[in-house]
Amino acid sequence: MKKLCALLRKTRQLRRLIDQEQGDALIIVAVSMVFIMGILALVIDLGLAFLSTGEQQKAADAAVYSAGRLLPIETGNLTSVDQIKDSAISYASLNGFPDLTPDDIILGKISNGQYTEIRVNVDKSVPMYFAKIFGIDYLDLSRSAVAKLSPVIRTTGVAPIGLTKEEMDARIASNNLTHVTLKYGIQNPAPDDSPSFFGALDLDGQGGGASDYRIWITQGYAGEISVGDVLLEESGNMVGPTYQGFEERYAACTHFGALSGGDGCTTEHFEPSCPRIVKVPVYSYGADKKTVVVEGFAAFLLENQTNDGYITGSFLNMVTNGASSGMNVGEGTEGDFGLYNLILSE
Ligand SMILES: [Zn+2]
Known part of the structure; x- marks a missing residue:
């Protein structure tokens, strides 16, 4: 009888130990799940954000390529400078990016008093969905395109x-x-x-x-x-x-x-x-x-x-x-x- 009691006690101790370990395992699984879900969420958010930069690039390319046809422009001709910037802004807008300002259009490569290059920066704040868990609400992404003149051969x-x-x-x-x-x-x-x-x-x-x-x-x-x-x-x-x-x-x-x-x-x-x-x-x-x-x-x-x-x-x-x-x-x-x-x- 004494032996049986001792055995029962051991079994209960073992049981407790097992319960304890199961509890630990649950915690580990739960923590791992949160971690994995978090990574997954980030991957999905970032993936979607970077996928959307294709559209941004397309808008920047279209803007430099269409507005660039107004080059070359005399550096002192402010009317023409405004005109080419307006043109780039409107082409970016037609391609889904209506928020460009004249500061996003940069004229350069001055030769003989004329601008011969145009750069357009298209910036975008992409809202995050899952990454908000980590306090990241927005991701700022920037894409640009440059077009320049070259003598026709x-x-x-x-x-x-x-x-x-x-x-x-x-x-x-x-x-x-x-x-x-x-x-x-x-x-x-x-x-x-x-x-x-x-x-x-x-x-x-x-x-x-x-x-x-x-x-x-x-x-x-x-x-x-x-x-x-x-x-x-x-x-x-x-x-x-x-x-x-x-x-x-x-x-x-x-x-x-x-x-x-x-x-x-x-x-x-x-x-x-x-x-x-x-x-x-x-x-x-x-x-x-x-x-x-x-x-x-x-x-x-x-x-x-x-x-x-x-x-x-x-x-x-x-x-x-x-x-x-x-x-x-x-x-x-x-x-x-x-x-x-x-x-x-x-
Ligand atoms: Zn004509």
Whole structure:
């Protein structure tokens, strides 16, 4: 009997010990669960937050890419600075981020007194759900995009008339780029050995003559022309087709009140896609004097012309389609004649 009692007592002690351990285990499980749930909650919250930065990045990219088409901008031209900032803000808003301020738009890379780069910062406070347990109510996330100008080295829509690199360099050096007179259809005195060159170029090398030339003058050449391309000189002065083509282009402007008796596109305000703006090749003469070598491209805004081979217009700095070298504006002057490509640079 004594033995039985002792055994019973031992069993009870054992029981208590087991209960005790079970209690400890429960506490450990409970604590682990809270810890695991906490980590899980953080992972879910952070995951959702970072997933949402894709939208932020898209909005920043869209803003720099759309507003960047207004580059380059004179650093002192506050109206244009406001305009490009407003444009970036409105594109970010269209992409779901309506809270940008002018301080989120940063213009930079000044070259020759002009901004050639735009940065847009898109910030966002993402509310936390589970992480609130740890006292984290919001997570501030920032995304940015940068677009810069780079001189165009390949583009479409080029006109079959241009000017020499020598002349363009001299105009840039003396800042003689507005309301200038260019002549065409008049024998160029420069290439003495090329008496049949009147400034017209055969862009496809097929010798298509006046009908091709007329289309290229009016609409631009549909194919791509690149720096380094060798173009044939068109024989014949082409005064008639050039004059008619430029008249058509001038009349086709539909911007800035052109349709209601206004001036249309001028150097003060212009739409880069306007037919009044002609993309012209800047070239040097080939060794054989029958060809020219493309050195770059310029944009020329038609202002006036006479029917005997003189046109007046202004060179513009603007963005166009095409490919660029990736070089910054002003970094090496080769091939930089004011026509640029806009590229995302970060
Ligand atoms: Zn226009």
